[in-house]
Amino acid sequence: MVLHDSHSPIYRDPIGPVAAGGRLRLRFSADEGNAVTLRTWDGSEKRTPMRRNRNGLFEATVQVPETPMLFWYDFIVSRPEGELWYGNAADELGGVGEQIYGAPRSYQVTVYDPAYQTPPYLREGILYQIFPDRFYRRPDDPAPDRSKRVAQAHPEATFHLTWNKPPALDIDPESGDNRALDFFGGTLQGIAEKLDYLNDLGVTVLYLNPVVRARTNHRYDTGDYCAVDPILGSDADFTALTSAAAERGIRVLCDGVFSHTGADSLYFNRYGRYPGIGAYESQSSPYYPWYRFFDFPDRYNAWWGFYTLPALEKDHPDYRRFLLDSRDGVLPLWMQRGACGWRLDVADELPVDLLRQMRKAVKEQNPEGMLLGEVWEDASNKISYGVPRSYCLGDTLDSVMNYPLRSAVIDFFCGNASAFDLARLILHQREVYPAPFFYSMMNLLGSHDRVRALNAFAGYDRAGPIQMPREDARAIRLTSAQLALAKARYVEAIRLLCALPGMPAVYYGDEQGMQGMADPWNRAPMVWESGDPAFSGLVRELLHERKASKVLQTGFLDVEAKDADTLVVRRYPVNRKDAFGQPLTGKPERIVITRKLTLWGA
Numbered sequence: 001m002v003l004h005d006s007h008s009p010i011y012r013d014p015i016g017p018v019a020a021g022g023r024l025r026l027r028f029s030a031d032e033g034n035a036v037t038l039r040t041w042d043g044s045e046k047r048t049p050m051r052r053n054r055n056g057l058f059e060a061t062v063q064v065p066e067t068p069m070l071f072w073y074d075f076i077v078s079r080p081e082g083e084l085w086y087g088n089a090a091d092e093l094g095g096v097g098e099q100i101y102g103a104p105r106s107y108q109v110t111v112y113d114p115a116y117q118t119p120p121y122l123r124e125g126i127l128y129q130i131f132p133d134r135f136y137r138r139p140d141d142p143a144p145d146r147s148k149r150v151a152q153a154h155p156e157a158t159f160h161l162t163w164n165k166p167p168a169l170d171i172d173p174e175s176g177d178n179r180a181l182d183f184f185g186g187t188l189q190g191i192a193e194k195l196d197y198l199n200d201l202g203v204t205v206l207y208l209n210p211v212v213r214a215r216t217n218h219r220y221d222t223g224d225y226c227a228v229d230p231i232l233g234s235d236a237d238f239t240a241l242t243s244a245a246a247e248r249g250i251r252v253l254c255d256g257v258f259s260h261t262g263a264d265s266l267y268f269n270r271y272g273r274y275p276g277i278g279a280y281e282s283q284s285s286p287y288y289p290w291y292r293f294f295d296f297p298d299r300y301n302a303w304w305g306f307y308t309l310p311a312l313e314k315d316h317p318d319y320r321r322f323l324l325d326s327r328d329g330v331l332p333l334w335m336q337r338g339a340c341g342w343r344l345d346v347a348d349e350l351p352v353d354l355l356r357q358m359r360k361a362v363k364e365q366n367p368e369g370m371l372l373g374e375v376w377e378d379a380s381n382k383i384s385y386g387v388p389r390s391y392c393l394g395d396t397l398d399s400v401m402n403y404p405l406r407s408a409v410i411d412f413f414c415g416n417a418s419a420f421d422l423a424r425l426i427l428h429q430r431e432v433y434p435a436p437f438f439y440s441m442m443n444l445l446g447s448h449d450r451v452r453a454l455n456a457f458a459g460y461d462r463a464g465p466i467q468m469p470r471e472d473a474r475a476i477r478l479t480s481a482q483l484a485l486a487k488a489r490y491v492e493a494i495r496l497l498c499a500l501p502g503m504p505a506v507y508y509g510d511e512q513g514m515q516g517m518a519d520p521w522n523r524a525p526m527v528w529e530s531g532d533p534a535f536s537g538l539v540r541e542l543l544h545e546r547k548a549s550k551v552l553q554t555g556f557l558d559v560e561a562k563d564a565d566t567l568v569v570r571r572y573p574v575n576r577k578d579a580f581g582q583p584l585t586g587k588p589e590r591i592v593i594t595r596k597l598t599l600w601g602a
Contacts, residue, residue, distance in 0.1 A: 006107050118439075159183050183231060198250060206252050224266045263307065454490060494542050504546060568591070
């Protein structure tokens with residue numbers, strides 16, 4: 001028998017990442033008569049003979065590199081009948097490995113900067129995401145004024161006079177995407193009026209989808225990086241919102257789109273609606289070098305081929321200066337207006353050295369400023385455009401949106417995966433993410449990019465636009481039985497997120513029981529009068545329990561699958577200290593998560 005389990009302290013110490021220059025102790029179980037060699041890789045191979053310890057396990061201690069990087073190891077077992085290789089399991093999630101035939105499949109050790117720190121309010125916080133146009137429209141904002149603002153800012157746009165109507169589906173025949181030119185008129189002042197609601201829910205970080213001037217209702221097609229969209233309000237309204245939020249202990253997180261702009265923008269100005277000369281209008285424009293033209297002006301590099309979204313030349317020094325300058329750069333500017341930092345759209349499409357500069361700019365503005373990345377896969381080891389990237393070494397992001405956990409949680413509750421599968425994913429993240437990163441994850445169930453959480457828990461998570469035409473998705477409404485089960489699953493899933501390291505995150509309206517398939521149906525106006533207060537109350541109770549428990553925020557973590565349907569999460573101090581070496585005297589918590597649920601309302 002041969003065995004190594006990277007999730008167990010018996011075989012690996014520490015079981016998680018290691019600070020640069022630190023030591024790693026590895027153990028391996030093998031039959032008598034065998035010899036074991038530890039093979040490590042940090043750019044060059046090294047082989048270290050392992051020696052049996054008094055417990056009969058082969059053991060070796062190695063020093064990891066002095067420079068933050070990914071470090072790798074596997075084992076060579078010499079037996080009388082021949083040599084075998086032993087390494088990571090086929091899914092590369094760590095834990096118990098297996099014999100390898102052919103090329104080695106190594107275990108990963110994340111070697112991170114010992115000085116790496118992230119803001120404590122992330123590991124302690126509760127995050128709430130808002131799609132600003134759809135959150136709250138003040139009743140004293142006259143409809144004619146709202147319609148006029150929409151028409152002035154967006155000549156092709158339409159305005160919904162009725163708040164509780166469904167969003168419009170308006171397919172662009174050229175791109176096949178929804179044009180997103182219908183507006184409901186939610187404002188920053190409206191969000192400010194609902195801060196007491198958010199505070200009562202337990203929210204401490206408010207993540208706003210983009211608020212800058214743009215053509216569409218989602219505003220991921222930036223028109224002017226430096227100005228609030230007039231439909232939402234003014235720059236002063238943003239400052240007032242962040243100030244009022246701060247009074248309640250709530251920080252406001254901006255959403256930054258720095259890989260592309262809108263074609264309808266101050267910088268590209270394809271339609272001539274902005275002052276000055278844009279890149280599309282003249283090669284002498286100061287913004288012309290920010291874009292790559294193949295045949296001026298109509299053929300240019302565009303984000304994922306969408307000509308409404310011209311891609312930026314992110315290495316251009318003038319563009320970087322525009323983003324980062326400490327006096328008037330875009331990132332510092334919005335932090336000076338009160339933002340706590342940035343969520344970076346498509347972070348893995350930004351150059352790593354730009355991410356490093358962004359981190360520096362944010363931390364210089366405020367040492368507790370945050371940089372949260374949109375990364376959909378394993379953020380410790382991602383191949384992006386053919387280049388391996390690690391976002392958790394301490395030089396780029398504070399953390400990321402935890403989409404892998406979201407998928408694993410939904411699959412578990414919908415019966416597509418077992419508790420063993422879910423535990424394995426969580427333990428893998430504990431293994432590869434340094435504590436400052438792991439404990440700062442945005443642990444989400446719903447977002448503007450996925451079906452509503454209740455639809456996901458009813459089995460529709462894999463029914464996106466490709467699998468289901470959007471017109472058909474419009475008609476999807478959960479039956480009473482589906483809705484009851486989905487709500488029960490959501491409550492149990494929130495209980496799980498509150499038990500794990502990272503920020504539990506709520507997408508606006510999920511706590512009120514909102515339904516909706518993929519864009520645009522997941523972006524409907526907030527249900528202020530027709531929500532489910534009993535359901536919302538359960539969510540609120542769980543969030544406040546998490547908010548009050550230091551052990552759940554920063555305690556050590558163990559996860560075990562009791563059986564295929566039951567996950568047990570333990571959070572606890574070690575020597576009266578938490579995972580960051582700070583005093584922690586709270587009692588250990590043991591949370592049992594099950595998918596054998598009593599239907600909501602039954």
